[in-house]
Amino acid sequence: MNLDFSQSNTRLLTHGFHKYPAKMVPQIASALISEFGxxxxxxxxxxxxxxxxxxxxxxxxxDSIGSDLNPLAILISKVKTTxxxxxxxxxxxxxxxxxxxxxxxxxxxKDYIVVNFPRIDFWFSKEVKNKLSIIKDYVxxxxxxxxxxxxxxxxxxxxxxxxxxxxxxxxxxxxxxDQIKSFNPEPFGIMEEILGMNYLGLxxxxxxxxxxxxxxxxxxxxxxxxxxxxxxxxxSIDIVVTSPPYGDSSTTVAYGxxxxxxxxxxxxxxxxRSLDKNLMGGSRITDLPNFxxxxxxxxxxxxxxxxxxxxxxxxxxxSDYEKSIKNISTVIKPNGYACYVxxxxxxxxxxxxxxxxxxxxxxxxxxxxxxxxxxxxSNKRLPRYNSPKGEIGSRAELMNxxxxxxxxxx
Numbered sequence: 001m002n003l004d005f006s007q008s009n010t011r012l013l014t015h016g017f018h019k020y021p022a023k024m025v026p027q028i029a030s031a032l033i034s035e036f037g038x039x040x041x042x043x044x045x046x047x048x049x050x051x052x053x054x055x056x057x058x059x060x061x062x063d064s065i066g067s068d069l070n071p072l073a074i075l076i077s078k079v080k081t082t083x084x085x086x087x088x089x090x091x092x093x094x095x096x097x098x099x100x101x102x103x104x105x106x107x108x109x110k111d112y113i114v115v116n117f118p119r120i121d122f123w124f125s126k127e128v129k130n131k132l133s134i135i136k137d138y139v140x141x142x143x144x145x146x147x148x149x150x151x152x153x154x155x156x157x158x159x160x161x162x163x164x165x166x167x168x169x170x171x172x173x174x175x176x177x178d179q180i181k182s183f184n185p186e187p188f189g190i191m192e193e194i195l196g197m198n199y200l201g202l203x204x205x206x207x208x209x210x211x212x213x214x215x216x217x218x219x220x221x222x223x224x225x226x227x228x229x230x231x232x233x234x235x236s237i238d239i240v241v242t243s244p245p246y247g248d249s250s251t252t253v254a255y256g257x258x259x260x261x262x263x264x265x266x267x268x269x270x271x272x273r274s275l276d277k278n279l280m281g282g283s284r285i286t287d288l289p290n291f292x293x294x295x296x297x298x299x300x301x302x303x304x305x306x307x308x309x310x311x312x313x314x315x316x317x318x319s320d321y322e323k324s325i326k327n328i329s330t331v332i333k334p335n336g337y338a339c340y341v342x343x344x345x346x347x348x349x350x351x352x353x354x355x356x357x358x359x360x361x362x363x364x365x366x367x368x369x370x371x372x373x374x375x376x377x378s379n380k381r382l383p384r385y386n387s388p389k390g391e392i393g394s395r396a397e398l399m400n401x402x403x404x405x406x407x408x409x410x
Contacts, residue, residue: 001031003375003404013055013205014080017198018157020050020073021170021253024243024341028375028404029056032241036337036406037062040238046223046328051077053241054216059208065232066218069278071268072156072259074218079153081216083206084146086199092147093195099138100188103131112137117264122174123163131187132159136265150202154194156262161194162187163261172257223324224280232331240328243341246354248281248317255279280324281317289319293360295353302350310348322361329365329409337370338362338407343377355403367407375402 005027010016015026029052037043043057048066050073057064058081068074103111107130115133124132132155139155142148162185166173175183221228246253256275263269276282291297296318304311332338342354359369377400 001035001373003028003031003373006376011201013059013208014198014201015052015055016201017080018050018076018153019160020076021255021258022243022246023050024052026052026056028341029053029241030060032339032404032406033057033060033062033239036339037239037241042236042238044232044237044240044328044331045242046227046240046324047242047244048077048218049073049243051080051216051218052243054081054218055205057241058214058216059205059212061212061214062238063214064216065237066216067221067223068218069220069222070255070259070263070275071220072262072266073255074220075149075266075268076153076156077216077218079146079149080205081218082146082149083209084150084202086203086206088144089147089150089199089202092142092144092151093199096138096151096195097192100134100192103134104188107131107134115265117270120264123165123172123261125164128162128185128187132162132265135187135191150198151195152266154191154198156266157194158187158191159262159265161185161190165261170258171254172260222278223327224320225323225327227327227331234330235333237331238333238336240332240336240338240340242339244321244324245280245317246343247345247347247352248279248313280320281313283316284312285316285319288315289322291318291322292364293357295356295360299350299352299357303348303352306348306350314347314352318357321357325358325361326365329362329367332409334409336409338367338405338409340405340407341402342405343402355405358405359407362405362407366410368410370406370408372406373404375404376400377402 005025008027010025012026033043033056040062043053043062043064045053045064045066048054048068051066054064054066054077066077068077112134114130115136120129135155135158139148139151142151160167164175164180164183166175219231221231254276259275269275300311300314303314328338340358342358344354345352355372363369
């Protein structure tokens with residue numbers, strides 16, 4: 001399989017609706033579904049993020065189910081997989097442009113409700129806060145739920161573009177004072193531009209779907225704990241296509257931090273940062289498990305020799321990861337496939353071989369290893385280097401290569 005895609009457009013269809021860290025390249029999901037899910041009727045993505053695999057299943061006539069703990073990701077996935085009657089959407093777009101017109105010349109606080117939450121003034125200028133509040137008033141007034149959600153996603157993207165957050169980061173880091181002095185975003189124009197681009201993406205998505213009657217359902221259950229039988233029954237899934245977290249959020253991809261401002265503006269979470277504690281490996285365990293994976297045990301010992309606490313972080317993550325894989329394994333049909341896109345982390349100068357560990361965990365659940373494909377990461381929103389030993393001046397490559405592990409249930 002050719003899985004390079006370094007020159008491919010990763011924002012086609014609805015894939016470009018919203019920035020998000022560590023997004024799966026849509027062409028990878030497409031290739032995996034075509035190769036291993038040609039006759040599939042139901043796909044599952046247990047860590048669906050913004051729904052890349054769900055969109056690709058949707059346009060191929062495959063029903064899909066996704067789960068994620070981030071309410072912003074769930075909302076983005078829902079919008080990306082929901083066809084909307086374009087003429088109705090166009091009416092709302094035109095109405096929105098008319099609504100903004102008088103506010104371009106005069107901002108009267110009596111005409112809108114100014115949004116406030118802890119530290120909002122740390123992340124937004126007064127003018128930006130007022131203009132975002134005006135946009136939020138309009139979004140909240142939309143009665144059609146699907147169209148309201150469509151506007152919410154554009155609004156969320158606008159929020160990020162207008163904040164003092166350094167946009168090349170996935171964690172919450174504020175711009176320098178010099179950067180802030182020259183930073184003058186125009187929320188109205190940014191919102192209009194994003195709405196226009198997303199409209200075109202939605203139009204392409206609808207055209208690509210043609211007459212497909214596929215559905216995508218997105219939930220917030222945690223596969224570490226269980227998979228509700230009321231949602232997915234055992235041995236009902238033909239194919240899993242997913243990209244699981246690379247590690248605990250505090251030391252890898254902080255999804256909660258990335259989404260915090262949007263989650264607060266959209267009233268999805270009061271404290272967006274608290275999300276990271278609920279994700280895989282977010283809580284450090286006290287009862288040490290006995291892993292059957294020799295590779296994992298060796299990797300843990302290597303980290304433990306340098307830092308016991310970091311070793312506990314690693315153990316906590318893989319303990320949750322193993323539980324999740326065990327639960328996911330029960331819902332896959334015999335001869336069904338699990339396709340996992342992972343990357344091997346560098347912790348304290350030691351590589352954690354998540355590709356081999358993933359294979360081990362699935363083999364313990366009665367799966368055969370079909371193949372592992374490797375590719376250079378070119379488009380994911382991730383840091384390229386860190387200081388794995390916590391020493392000033394030390395530098396090591398981070399997750400620059402992906403492994404696509406293909407497992408088949410016996």
